C-alpha cells in the first residue's frame with residue numbers, strides 16, 4: 001500500500017480541552033488524559049501504512065514535544081480561530097497531497113481500520129467523512145489530492161459534512177468511530193481496547 005495521506009490532528013491546549021470529560025480521572029490527571037489520547041491517536045495514524053506523515057495543529061508545548069517524539073510534526077494554531085480554521089491551516093501544509101483530518105480523541109483507533117477507510121476514500125476520489133458512533137459528529141474527514149478539505153466540524157458536523165457534498169462512510173469501524181467526549185465514552189473505548197498511553201493514565205484511576 002502506498003503511503004500517500006497526510007493526517008492532520010488538531011489538539012487544543014491541554015488545560016482548555018475536553019471539558020465534558022472532566023471528572024473521568026482525578027482532577028490533576030485530566031491534562032495527562034487529554035495528552036495521552038492525542039498521543040495514542042497520533043501513534044495509530046503513524047502506524048497506518050497509508051499515512052505518509054502526521055501534522056498536529058497545536059499550541060501546547062507538551063503536545064508539541066510529545067508528537068515530535070512520536071515522529072509527527074506540528075504547526076501552530078491559528079489564534080482564537082477554532083477547530084475548522086486549524087484544520088484548514090494544517091491541510092494547506094500538505095502541499096497538494098491527500099489529507100485526512102482526525103480528531104485527537106480516538107484512543108482506541110486501530111491502524112488497520114484507518115487503512116480500510118483511507119482505501120475506500122481513495123477509491124471514491126471524493127471528499128468523505130466518517131461519523132462518530134452516535135452518528136451526529138465526525139471523527140474523520142478525508143479529501144483527495146488537490147481538493148480543499150472544507151471542514152465543518154462542531155455540533156451536528158455529520159449533517160454539515162453531508163450538506164457540503166462529502167460522502168458518508170458508515171462502516172463497522174468502532175475503534176475509529178469511538179471518539180471520547182465523556183466519561184461514558186472513555187469506558188466504551190476501554191472496552192474496545194485503548195492505546196498504551198491512555199491505558200496507562202486509566203490505571204491511575206481510583
Ligand SMILES: Nc1nc2c(ncn2[C@@H]2O[C@H](COP(=O)(O)OP(=O)(O)OP(=O)(O)O)[C@@H](O)[C@H]2O)c(=O)[nH]1
Nearest residue numbers: 010011012017018019020057082083086103104105
Ligand atoms: N488546534 C485546535 N484544536 C481544536 C480546537 N478546538 C477543538 N480542537 C480539537 O478538535 C478535536 C475535537 O474537538 P472536541 O471533541 O469538541 O474537543 P474539545 O473542544 O476539547 O472538547 P469539549 O471541551 O468537551 O467540547 C479535539 O481533538 C480538540 O482538541 C482549536 O481551536 N484548535
Ligand SMILES: C=C(OP(=O)(O)O)C(=O)O
Nearest residue numbers: 137138153154155157181
Ligand atoms: C467537533 C466534533 O466533535 P464532538 O462532537 O465530539 O465535540 C465533531 O463531531 O464535529
